[in-house]
Amino acid sequence: MTELWQLDPDRALPAEPSTRDLARTIYRHAAALPLVSMHGHVDVGLFAANQPFGDPAELLITPDHYLVRMLVSQGYRHSQLGVPPREGAQGADAAEQDPRAVWRRFCENWHLFRGTPTRYWLEHELAEIFELSAPPSAANADALYDELSATLQREDFRPLALLERMNVEILATTDSALSDLSGHAALARKLGAGRIVPTFRPDSLVHVGHQAWPAEVAQLAEVSGVDTGDYAGFLAALRSRRRAFIEAGARATDHGHLSADTTPLPVATAERIYRDALHGDVQPGDTEAFAAHMLFQMAEMSTEDGLVMQLHPGVLRNHSSDIYRQYGPDQGFDVPVRVEFTRNLRPVLEKFGLSRHFRCILFTTDETVYSRELAPLAGAYPSIRLGAPWWFLDSPEQMLRFRQSAVETAGFYNTSGFVDDTRAFASIPARHDLSRRIDAGYLARLVAEGRLPMDEALDTMVDLAHRLALTAYAAPNN
Structure with missing residues (x-):
C-alpha cells in the first residue's frame, strides 16, 4: 500500500521547545471543534445542486x-x-x-x-x-x-458530504441584495434552518452611477415588490430585502466600501442624488457621498432588525482594468490601500455606538490600524467587535501580529472569532486550522511567561476557535 503524504503535526506552532509543548496541548484542546464559517463566498448553488x-x-x-x-x-x-x-x-x-x-x-x-x-x-x-x-x-x-x-x-x-467531513457547523454565504434566495430555501428544507445561511450584500445598489445601477434598482423593485422610483421607496425596498434575508436565516450584512466614511447627508441631498442617478446624471463626488450616507442608513437599519453589520473598507477593486474588462471582478486584482477608521466611523458611533441594538464587526487589510485605531475603538464601544485578520492578512506572521497589536488594548473578547473569507470551498478547514495553531502559539507564550494560567488559556482557546464567532454573529433578536 502506498504510504500517504504526512504533514508535520507541529506546523505553524512555536519553534522554542517548551513553548511548543504548551502550544501542542492548547491546540489539541480545540483542534476538533466544529467550524463556524460566518463570512464566505462559496456559491450557494454548489450546495443546492450537490453534484460531484x-x-x-x-x-x-x-x-x-x-x-x-x-x-x-x-x-x-x-x-x-x-x-x-x-x-x-x-x-x-x-x-x-x-x-x-x-x-x-x-x-x-x-x-x-x-x-x-x-x-x-x-x-x-x-x-x-x-x-x-x-x-x-x-x-x-x-x-x-x-x-x-x-x-x-x-x-x-460531494459538496454536502464534504461539509460534514470538514465538520462545518454553520456556513454563511455572501449574497447580492437582489438574490431570490431560492437556493437557501431549498437547502433549509433539506438540511434544516440555520445550517447554510445567506449574508446581505448591498454594495452595488448603494454605489450610484455605475453602468448597471439603474437596471439593478429596477430589479430591486421587482424582487422586493416595492416601488423604487424615489429615495424613500429605495430605502423601503432595502428594508424589505433585509427582512427576506432574515427569514432565510441571515445573521449579518456585508459592506466592502473603499472608505469607512459614514457621514450622513441631509435628506434633501440624498433625494437629489438618487433622483439624478436614476436619470444618469451623477455629479462628481456624489457616488462617494451617497455610499457613505448609505453606510449610516445600513447601521440604522441594523438597529431596527438586528443584523450584524460587517464593514471591511480599504481595498481598491479591480486594479487592472484589462483583467476586469476581460474576466470580471474577483480575479486577484483587488489591492489594499491605507484606510482611516477613527474619524470616518464617528458619525455612526456617535449615533449608535452605545446602543445595545447595534452590532458591528470591523475588518481591515491595513494592519497598521490595529493598535492605533481598531483595537481602541473595539475596546471602548460595546457595539464594536474587531474582525479577524483576513484576506491579505490571514497568514501566520500577520495573524500573530494581530494578536500582539490588538489584545492588550481590546482583549480577546472584543474580537469576533475567526472568519475564513474564501471562495475556495475546500480551503475552509485549512484556514481555520492555521488560525487555531497561531492562537495556540500566542496563548502558549502567555502561559510560558506567567501571564495566563493554563486552565484559562484552554478556555480562551475554545472561545477563539468556536464560541466567539457564534456570539458575534448571533441571530437577530437573540
Whole structure:
C-alpha cells in the first residue's frame, strides 16, 4: 500500500521547545471543534445542486484567486488557468478546456507557493482532506490528477458530504441584495434552518452611477415588490430585502466600501442624488457621498432588525482594468490601500455606538490600524467587535501580529472569532486550522511567561476557535 503524504503535526506552532509543548496541548484542546464559517463566498448553488465536482482544477485552482494571482504574477494568463472570459469580452483568450493541463501548470509551479499561506492551505486540503499520496510536482501531476479525480467521484466527497467531513457547523454565504434566495430555501428544507445561511450584500445598489445601477434598482423593485422610483421607496425596498434575508436565516450584512466614511447627508441631498442617478446624471463626488450616507442608513437599519453589520473598507477593486474588462471582478486584482477608521466611523458611533441594538464587526487589510485605531475603538464601544485578520492578512506572521497589536488594548473578547473569507470551498478547514495553531502559539507564550494560567488559556482557546464567532454573529433578536 502506498504510504500517504504526512504533514508535520507541529506546523505553524512555536519553534522554542517548551513553548511548543504548551502550544501542542492548547491546540489539541480545540483542534476538533466544529467550524463556524460566518463570512464566505462559496456559491450557494454548489450546495443546492450537490453534484460531484467535475475535476481537480475546477475544485482547487480556477476559483481560488490567491492561487490564480500567484501564477498570473509569474506570467500565466487567466485563460491558461481555466478562468472563462466575461460574456462579450473583446480580446480575451478562450479558457483552457483541458482541466488536466490546468492541473499540470499548477503542479509544475508548486515551488512558487513556498512560504505563503496558500501553500499551507493547499497542503492541508490535499493531504488531510483528499488524502493524496504526495506533494504536487511536475513528475507526478498526472498521477495525482487521476488519484484526486477518482476521489471526487465518490458520494462522500460531494459538496454536502464534504461539509460534514470538514465538520462545518454553520456556513454563511455572501449574497447580492437582489438574490431570490431560492437556493437557501431549498437547502433549509433539506438540511434544516440555520445550517447554510445567506449574508446581505448591498454594495452595488448603494454605489450610484455605475453602468448597471439603474437596471439593478429596477430589479430591486421587482424582487422586493416595492416601488423604487424615489429615495424613500429605495430605502423601503432595502428594508424589505433585509427582512427576506432574515427569514432565510441571515445573521449579518456585508459592506466592502473603499472608505469607512459614514457621514450622513441631509435628506434633501440624498433625494437629489438618487433622483439624478436614476436619470444618469451623477455629479462628481456624489457616488462617494451617497455610499457613505448609505453606510449610516445600513447601521440604522441594523438597529431596527438586528443584523450584524460587517464593514471591511480599504481595498481598491479591480486594479487592472484589462483583467476586469476581460474576466470580471474577483480575479486577484483587488489591492489594499491605507484606510482611516477613527474619524470616518464617528458619525455612526456617535449615533449608535452605545446602543445595545447595534452590532458591528470591523475588518481591515491595513494592519497598521490595529493598535492605533481598531483595537481602541473595539475596546471602548460595546457595539464594536474587531474582525479577524483576513484576506491579505490571514497568514501566520500577520495573524500573530494581530494578536500582539490588538489584545492588550481590546482583549480577546472584543474580537469576533475567526472568519475564513474564501471562495475556495475546500480551503475552509485549512484556514481555520492555521488560525487555531497561531492562537495556540500566542496563548502558549502567555502561559510560558506567567501571564495566563493554563486552565484559562484552554478556555480562551475554545472561545477563539468556536464560541466567539457564534456570539458575534448571533441571530437577530437573540
